[in-house]
Amino acid sequence: MAQFGVREIRVNIQTEAALTQWLKPFDVRLFRESSETTVAKLEKHLADLSIKGLSLTEPAVLSRAARALMTTEREHIAGHDEDRLAAIIDLYVRTGIQVHSPGYMGRQFSSTVPLAGVIDFVSSVVNQPSSFYEAGQLPNVVEKIMADELNRFIGWPPDSFAMVTTSGGSLANLTALLAARNDRFPGFWTEGGAACLGQARPAIAVGDDVHYSVSRTAGVMGIGEAQIVRLPLNDEQQIDMDRVRPALDAAERRGLRVFCLVASAGTTSVGAFDPIDRLAGVAAERDIWLHVDGAHGASLLVSDQLRHRLKGIELADSLTWDAHKMMFTPAPCTLLFYREKDKSRRAFRQRASYVFDEEPDSYAALDSGGKTIECTKRPMIMPLWVVWAMYGRALFAEKIEYLCRLTRDVHRILLAEPDFETAHYPESNILCFRYRPGWVRDEDVHRLQVTIRDRIKLQGTFFISKVDVGGVAALRVVMMNHLITEEHFRMLLAEIRAVGQELSGGRQDDQQHVGGRR
CATH class of the missing domain: 3.90.1150.170 (Aspartate Aminotransferase, domain 1)
Incomplete structure (x- = not known):
């Protein structure tokens, strides 16, 4: 009877599948057909070496074009239309910045290694969020592998540091500054600003050309623009070391306690590199957390010719590194490094029984959910790791x-x-x-x-x-x-x-x- 029941269930499922329209979009044969159409379009796109900049379309015109490609079926599931898909891909490809064209010289997101895009496609299909090991096992393992690989160029002692991926440099900067604040003001997480009553007000010191995400971070953290100490720049658009100490002294006289100094390794405006080694000396003597925003320029570390631009990086407390810029992977893929791994958990202090294990084991040890603001996070490390695994640093x-x-x-x-x-x-x-x-x-x-x-x-x-x-x-x-x-x-x-x-x-x-x- 049990066997007969199983056969009967199978027949019912097959019959229902044949009659149920909503199952058709999940058909693996349709997946293959759509994938082949997509790959053919992208191959043509990558093979086009013509000089293209940005072809701007009026939003209303583009909206009409997009709406024209939508099915008019309202009551039932529309049948698959491969021509419609091809037209959608064409519209998508031609209306954005042409990052693979020699005419593209405008922004910091890059043309990608095509293989990285292929792996990003795999990530979208298998859909394994990577904040917790049990959901994305390989992404969590290779995140640790890439941390070890890249730390060889940073120079911290093995097993003493930590790295976590985040969705963009702005989020990485926010996370690092939260860790710095909670490290220097331990009561702030639970008591808020009340923890600082009667004390000097928390402040952040930045180069005058720092990325706007750092100023935004100050607002998000409740520090406020008035507590941002802007350090003057020299003629090379770097933080002027001759004026750093006077600026910090002036901040102290205003009743501010600078708990974090943010240096830039490749400013957004001109690509300037602040003198990290000299700033580290100032930070150490004043008990200030040194964060390096290397979203753009940290990738120079992998080059023997260019890594001197980040001299002293091993002295930093934290480092933001965007792989979707100079490591040529799909966005977003940002790596946030901490010199001391214990401090990587100071940005957030929470308990949630539905995700955090009461008795951590070797699996949970690789979870990154406690170190990032993201509970559901793309396995963004995978495109970077696969290209590195296939081709190496060179x-x-x-x-x-x-x-x-x-x-x-x-x-x-x-x-x-x-x-x-x-x-x-x-x-x-x-x-x-x-x-x-x-x-x-x-x-x-x-x-x-x-x-x-x-x-x-x-x-x-x-x-x-x-x-x-x-x-x-x-x-x-x-x-x-x-x-x-x-x-x-x-x-x-x-x-x-x-x-x-x-x-x-x-x-x-x-x-x-x-x-x-x-």
Whole structure:
């Protein structure tokens, strides 16, 4: 009877499957068909070496195009339409920034190693959230493996440090600063600001060009803008060591206790690297937690030629490192390192019986849920680990070295052009410069750069960004794509000149170049 019951259940399931429309989208044969369509589209996209910037579509127009691709069926499950899927993929691919094109020079998210995208696709299908070992076993194991691999370039003693992945550098900075605050103000987590009554007010010291996420973090933590101590910069856009101690002394006289100093390893604006080793000395003498925001520049550690930019990184208490920037993996994938592993659990102090084990074992020891704000977290480490496992460190190091060398080369090109000036010497793969022909008045330089950037973006051949350096706008290129060459940059300069001449009304550049050039 038991066997007959099982057969009867199987027949019923098969009959129901044949009649139930909602099961069809789960058909593995349909999965294969859709995957082949998608891969063919992406292969064509990656093979296209044409120069493309950003083709902006009016939101209303794009919305109509997207709605036109939606089924009109409202009562029943629509049948699978492979042509509709192909059209959706085409729309998706062509309406975003073309990170794999030589025309893309504008932002810090990168063209990816294609294999990394394949693994990200696998992660989406198997859907194993990785905050807890039991849900994502391999991601948790390889997170520890990658921590050990990358720590070889940081230099902390094995088994003394910790690393956890987070969804982006902003979240990593927030998490690190929470750990720093709770370490220096142990009662803050339970008592809030009341724990500091009668004491100096908690404050954070940052370089004046720090990423906005750190200022935002201060607001989230309830510290407030008034408790952010901004450290002046030198001519190279780095924290000026001659003015650090006076700034900290002034903060102390204001009744502030700086518990964390944030240094940048590759600022967002110009890619500058603060002197970590010297800042570490100041932090140590004043009992200040040193956090390094290396979201962009920490990847230079894997290069023998370039890791000196982060001299003293082994002295930091924590480090943010974005793999979706200079490690060429899909976003987001951020690595947050702590020099002392015990402090990695100080950001959050909670109990939750539905996720945290009462009796931790060897499995739970790899859980990261207690160290991040995310309870459900993508296995973001997998694309990075697979590419590292397949190709090793040299792939990353050689591409990074090429991009930084290219940036120095285009800086040299600019020095030879009398109608351009550079705003700094590039320490990494970010370069800011200005178009300054002789007909431009000093008071018009800022507006000219903004207008040129907007025109270049709308023309759609190149995508560049802009940033204020010393209070004056500059054009900004970020070399993230190994397909870019010096010739592409010369083409960009020609397009900038063409736009400038159009804006000038055809005036000849018959005056001397305005301003100094670096």
